[in-house]
Amino acid sequence: MAYISFISEYGGRFIDGALVTGLLFLCSLALATVLAHVFGLMLLSSQLAVKAAAVVYVEFFRGTSLLVQLFWLFFVLPLFGVTLDPFLTGFLAVGLNLGAYGAQLVRGAIQSVPRGQWEASYALSMPPARRMRRIIIPQALAIMLPAWGNLVIELLKSTALVALIAVPDLMFEARQLNNSTYLSTWTFGTALVIYYIFARFLITPFMRLMERVMARRLGRT
């Protein structure tokens, strides 16, 4: 069978899978971004209990493997009476995991905002919340964006793992097709290329654009 007829027959399944992957990607990206900022700020807190809670979260999710977390959530939570839909489990696992990595980026970026900016906002006696919102965070965002781009790619790749708990994403569809057609090179190859296009021609250019926008808004062009 030629590749053309293969793709015209099964192309729809790849598109279905890609849409689920895309949705999962956006949902977990939103969750990871929120968690990263909350816990990143908590890591910098002067209150020991707050900081300790954040350290436990970050080290726990960075220290155990994502696949282990995914299986734990999927197989163990139901034993405690919490049964989650596979999609929801996948979204939670990926979001929580990448959020922990993101928290470190947020912490690092905030700490590398020049000292003088902090001092100036003390000198103007800005309240802490406004200092963060108006002075520190915008500059920290510009610092963390390049590393954030890598994290977003990591997140996209991590979503492939949810296929193992039967979320019908791109990876899942590829596996199913492989089981029924035995055309491994084409099924897995096509899926790999779709992931690549996602990463290289959607995410990377978008992150570059964001970097340029941030630089302009901070007057650094």
Next chain:
Amino acid sequence: MQWNWEFTTEILPRMLWATLNTLMAAGIGYAIAAVLGLVLAVAQRTPFRPLTLTIREMVEFLRSTPLVLQIFFVYFVGPEYGISLSPWVAGMIAIGLHYAAYLSEVYRGGMEAVPKGQWEACTAINLSTVQTYRRVILPQALPPSVAGMGNYLVGIFKDTPMLSVIGVAELMQTANAIGGQNYRYLEPYTIVGIIFLVISLVSASAIRGFEAWVRRKLGMY
């Protein structure tokens, strides 16, 4: 569901054995990646443009597509061309290639940090390419790469559970098997999590120590 200590002590020896397999898989994969990564990094510096561009795009491809899918690809595509790979071999190839792409970026950064004058001096005293890399460039490029290499050592270890998808009997696969046989997932998956957490935390701090040692040894504080 209650935590069953009797069951825990019963399965613990098997889990610890499987941990050795996980460590071995990570070790072999890392060794392949470390060597291949260096080849990829050096190949990107040759003056032959088509080669450097191809390698560059290959590295991007490997880095931006999911490792699980790559594992499936290697495992299932081999037989299509008459090469049957055992799960271990296929897994080591996939993980080795994936991390080689990451490590090549680390080495590349290290090599770019070597001052340009060093390259020029090598040309001036007429060193061969091999001599230039072996005696001048690599010894200076590797120390700044240690931190990045350490990160990926921990990373590769946390990604080995993905090998369970093709049936490599590492920690995750063993936990799956125990769970399936006994209909108890709480203990095996939790133990896997704890083992991962302990090894990750210990190795991360060991790497930090090693990094400090390298720095001291080279007189860079």
